[in-house]
Amino acid sequence: MKTDATSKSAENKHVVVIGLGMTGLSVVNHLVAKSDNASIRVIDTRDNPPGADKLPPNVDLHAGGWNMAWLLDADLIVASPGIALATPELKAAAEKGIEIVGDIELFARDVTAPVIGITGSNGKSTVTSLVGEMAKAAGVNVGVGGNIGFAALDMLAYDHDLYVLELSSFQLETTSSLDMTASVFLNLSEDHMDRYDGMDDYRQAKLRIYDQTQLAVWNQDDIQTQAPANQCAESFGFSQGEYTLTLHQGAEWLTAKGEPIMAVSDIALVGRHNVANCLASMALADAVGIDRAAQCQAMREYCGLPHRCQQVLEHRGVLWVNDSKATNPASTLAALDGLQLPGKLHLLVGGDGKGAEFSSLKPVLAALDVTLYCYGRDRQAFSNLVSSPVVVETMQQAMDIAAEAAKSGDMVLLSPACASFDQFTNFMVRGDTFAEYAKTITEYNAKETVAE
Known part of the structure; x- marks a missing residue:
């Protein structure tokens, strides 16, 4: 049983929470509930931070910029994952010896039930949700959250028997004592280059997950995810690993440690990348004793999350597919992998590229019958990927043109390969x-056609 480390670390101390919103508010409420004598202040550089109206009356807020006097007077700083540790204000506090943690570290100090952790550049939301569905199918009282859904600290109030957490590299940077039963590093691809000093710096942030787990699960098809040699580890992959694919009864099957479990064709999720996600989910579920029948039930029934290759409309034979969660090139590559259409693909890309390089998309696009629509702040970064791109300012402008051009058998796919923050x-x-x-x-085009 863990000691009440959170209240001990905050009791009679000055605590500064940086950043409000759902996570920041969960931190404040947790500290208020656990630490009667702590002085709690909040700094948010936004003029009107979300959640300000929900702050307890004894918690002061400084909005619209930094308050260095508060920051340097703190005994403990709880920083939002969106604030880089390299931010000059945080560096000044760190140089003074002030402890800086995140919400997941506070969660780690109080949680007593088993924890599963999932990180990776892509697929972590799907795996987190799928493992949660496996646990629910087995009748487990499970909390699913972290970087997805519920804030981790808010879930502690429900006294779950198991927690499944999506963990971003940003969250892992400020977490050091999360004792997980099992964790996985799914894959690594270029992302957040506006925050990290190159790919190795980004990878090292992800690898922190293995420092805090009893079983490390890694991807045989992405050597960058490999667990340390001295660690208890298992792996998954299409052709090798404890969790892999084999031919059984004339078909491809998910296989766990040599035992065929279920046919790949029975998986409800679409796409080759989701086959890998199922293998990883099985490894994590086995680590906490979720029975095989429940795992298979979830894989047969779980169709995925909104904004992940989600069909939102079929109109006159044209499919409109929302893959807005594709916030980096690798996510878009996953959406295009194995895509077969009777007609043309109308692909919408663009937004805030976060310093990424998009040339990896060029050979895949060359093999497709595709019209590329480039929009948003970094639209010009995509313009050399195909011979005749459509370059516009907004996503809606791209959709207007695609709607006019698309014919039965075509697909209009939003898979931006960028973050949304320039326009959304x-x-x-x-x-x-x-x-x-x-x-x-x-609907408008249909009315226009009738009017003609």
Whole structure:
């Protein structure tokens, strides 16, 4: 049983929480509940931070910039994952010896039930949700959250028997004592280059997950995820690993430690990348004793999350597909992998590229019958990937042109390979806007056709 480390570390101390929103508010509420005598202050550089109206009356807020006097007077700083440790203000606090943690570290100090952790450049939301569905199918009282859904600290109030956490590299940077039963590093591809000093720096942040786990699960098809040689580890992969694919009864089957489990064709999720996600999920579920029948039930029934290759509309034979969660080139490559259409692909890309390089998309696009629509802040970075791109300012402008050009058998796919922050609050708002606008323009075009 863990000691109440959170309250001990905050009791009678000055604590500064940096960043509000869902996570910041969960931190404040947790500290208020656990530490009667702590002085808690919040700094948010936004003028009107979300959640400000929900702060307890005894918690002071400084909005619209930094308050260095508060920061340097702190005994403990709890920083939002969105604030880099390299930020000059945080570096100044670190140089003074002030402890800087994140919400996951506070969660780690109080959680008593088993924890599963999932990180990776792509697929972590799907694996987190799928393992959660496996646990639910087995009748386990499971909490699913972290970088997806519920804030980790909020889930502690429900006294779950198992926690499944999606963990970003940003969260792992400020976490050091999360004792997980099992964790996985799914894959590594270029992302967040605006925050990290190259790919190795990004990889090292992800590898921190293995420092805090009893069983490390890694991807045989991505050597960058390999667990240390001295660690208890298992692996998954299409052709090798404890969890792999084999031919059985004339078909391809998911196989666990040599035992065929179920046919790949029975998986509800679409795409080759999701076969790998199922293998990883099985390894994690086995580590915490989720029975095989429940695992298979979840894999047969779970169709995925919104904004992940989600069909939102079929109109006159044209499919409109929302893959707004594709916030880096590797995610878009996964969406295109094995894609076969009777007609043309109308692919919408662009947004905030986060310093990424998009040349990896060029050979894949060359093999497809595709019209490429480039929009957003970094639209010009895509313009050399095909011979005749459509370059516009906004996603809606791209959709207008695609709607006019698309014919029966075609697909209009939003898979931006970029973050959304240049034009949208987040990828969910971008995806919802795509879905809503697709319905609007198709209905309008249908009325125009009738009028003619």
